Amino acid sequence: MIEVSVCIGSSCHLKGAYNIIQAFQQMIEENGLHDQIEFKASFCMRQCQNPGVAVSVGRQVHYLAPEDARRFFAAEILGA
Ligand code: FES
Known part of the structure; x- marks a missing residue:
């Protein structure tokens, strides 16, 4: 099971x-x-x-622009 969290705090919401x-x-x-x-x-x-929205995958935190979301998911999550 991979734990994936997307920050929805106000700053990340705006990003x-x-x-x-x-x-x-x-x-x-x-x-x-x-x-x-x-x-x-x-x-x-x-x-x-x-810069970017904070996204954690397991214990690692990444910073993502919305337009990179699908590419990130394919590389970091599907590829894991
Ligand atoms: S709102 Fe602070 S890290 Fe996302």
């Missing part, structure tokens, strides 16, 4: 967290990954100063 959530949900659906990925929204991860 497009909602679009990332949509893209990830779509990819989980398309790839039938409901039983392999624990997908959550999280409150502020205290990474607001970084």
Whole structure:
């Protein structure tokens, strides 16, 4: 089970967290990954100063632009 969290704090919300959530949900659906990925929204991860929306995969935090969401998911999550 891979734990994936997208920050929905106010700063990340403004940077497009909602679009990332949509893209990830779509990819989980398309790839039938409901039983392999624990997908959550999280409150502020205290990474607001970084560019992009904070997304954690396992213990690693990444910073993502919404337009990179599908590419990120394919590389970091499907590829894991
Ligand atoms: S709002 Fe996302 S890290 Fe602070």
